[in-house]
Amino acid sequence: MSSGLVQDNGAFERQLQEQANQLVEQLQAGDMNAAMQNIQQLNEMRFEALYREVGQLTRAVHNAIVSFTDDVSATELLQESQKDIASISDASDRLSYVIELTESNAHKTIDQVDRSLQLVADLEQGFSLRKEMLNEFAQLKEGNPRLEALYEKACGYAEHNSGALEEIKECLTAILLGQEYQDITGQLIKRVIQLVTDIEDELIGMMELASRVTRVSGIEMAPAPQAEEPDSGEVKAEGPQMAGASKADVATSQDDVDDLLSSLGF
Amino acid sequence: MNKGMKILVVDDFSTMRRIIKNLLKDLGFTNIVEADDGATALPILKAGGIDFLVTDWNMPKMTGIDLLKAVRADPELRHIPILMVTAEAKREQIIAAAQAGVNGYVIKPFTAAVLKEKIGKIFERIES
Numbered sequence: 001m002s003s004g005l006v007q008d009n010g011a012f013e014r015q016l017q018e019q020a021n022q023l024v025e026q027l028q029a030g031d032m033n034a035a036m037q038n039i040q041q042l043n044e045m046r047f048e049a050l051y052r053e054v055g056q057l058t059r060a061v062h063n064a065i066v067s068f069t070d071d072v073s074a075t076e077l078l079q080e081s082q083k084d085i086a087s088i089s090d091a092s093d094r095l096s097y098v099i100e101l102t103e104s105n106a107h108k109t110i111d112q113v114d115r116s117l118q119l120v121a122d123l124e125q126g127f128s129l130r131k132e133m134l135n136e137f138a139q140l141k142e143g144n145p146r147l148e149a150l151y152e153k154a155c156g157y158a159e160h161n162s163g164a165l166e167e168i169k170e171c172l173t174a175i176l177l178g179q180e181y182q183d184i185t186g187q188l189i190k191r192v193i194q195l196v197t198d199i200e201d202e203l204i205g206m207m208e209l210a211s212r213v214t215r216v217s218g219i220e221m222a223p224a225p226q227a228e229e230p231d232s233g234e235v236k237a238e239g240p241q242m243a244g245a246s247k248a249d250v251a252t253s254q255d256d257v258d259d260l261l262s263s264l265g266f
Numbered sequence: 267m268n269k270g271m272k273i274l275v276v277d278d279f280s281t282m283r284r285i286i287k288n289l290l291k292d293l294g295f296t297n298i299v300e301a302d303d304g305a306t307a308l309p310i311l312k313a314g315g316i317d318f319l320v321t322d323w324n325m326p327k328m329t330g331i332d333l334l335k336a337v338r339a340d341p342e343l344r345h346i347p348i349l350m351v352t353a354e355a356k357r358e359q360i361i362a363a364a365q366a367g368v369n370g371y372v373i374k375p376f377t378a379a380v381l382k383e384k385i386g387k388i389f390e391r392i393e394s
Contacts, residue, residue: 177289182281184374237323
């Protein structure tokens, strides 16, 4: 595609030189009518070249978006899911699929966490039963040094174990909270899907415009600028803030949020 | 703080609803209902019986900030304490939520300790 553009540019430049020479001749000869016509032609030529280039670029970008699907489905990573991939027809659908996949996997993980927490609760119950038994044991051991020693061992073991159980619960809660990523990445991906959809719509609009303009002679300077979204003063949702994208107006931690709220009297 | 109070958790991501629900359960709250955006949350609130609202901001149809405003504008609902749990972290957004009458603001990703602390603070203030 790029070589085509260069060739077109070359042809454009040659014709421009030719017409410019003609224009000088016409002006020197005092033929104003022909000179004006020549200027008009030059003008049209310039727009034509511009629109051809924009049209070609637009088509190239559009093709890149469309062929994105084929490129990715060929990779080994996704071959297992080829059945699912086959039904995905464009980049936006593919991104939606990422959301679905991460969501279902996050749910699977939470299922396991729930099950593990239930098992921990069962163990805790077992521990409290054991504690009762130890209490009975404490009464029996009186006056028997061997039982006393055994009792001390059993108590030490019980203490050690209950600490581990507490730690497992903390780990499981951390795994649970780790699934937060799904919400955050999902929100970011949804925004990219919107962006891809918008860009493609705009591209198609540009292609239509480019083809229309090159067909019609007496070029009119094209589309009315898009009306900007009126600023209603409403504070809108912006999605998760990216780490590293340093912005002064973004609260980067819960502490910042707390400071800001307390400065507002909260 | 009454552990039997009815809590409505509003988030469009089912994973996040589950995480918040699990954390609330861990804190001893068991009476929890869910909604996936402001538009489905409002009828549940209007039906009555909700004691505490936990909501996301960025949701389709009706956002959390609009839900917050709708609750504060309704004489039957305006007393309900509201905790916002959201990835929206711009200063102007936090200020807007505060001005609309939010009781607490937690940014995602958050920890269990932060959630617990904010809920504790909200009810400390209400009960004092």
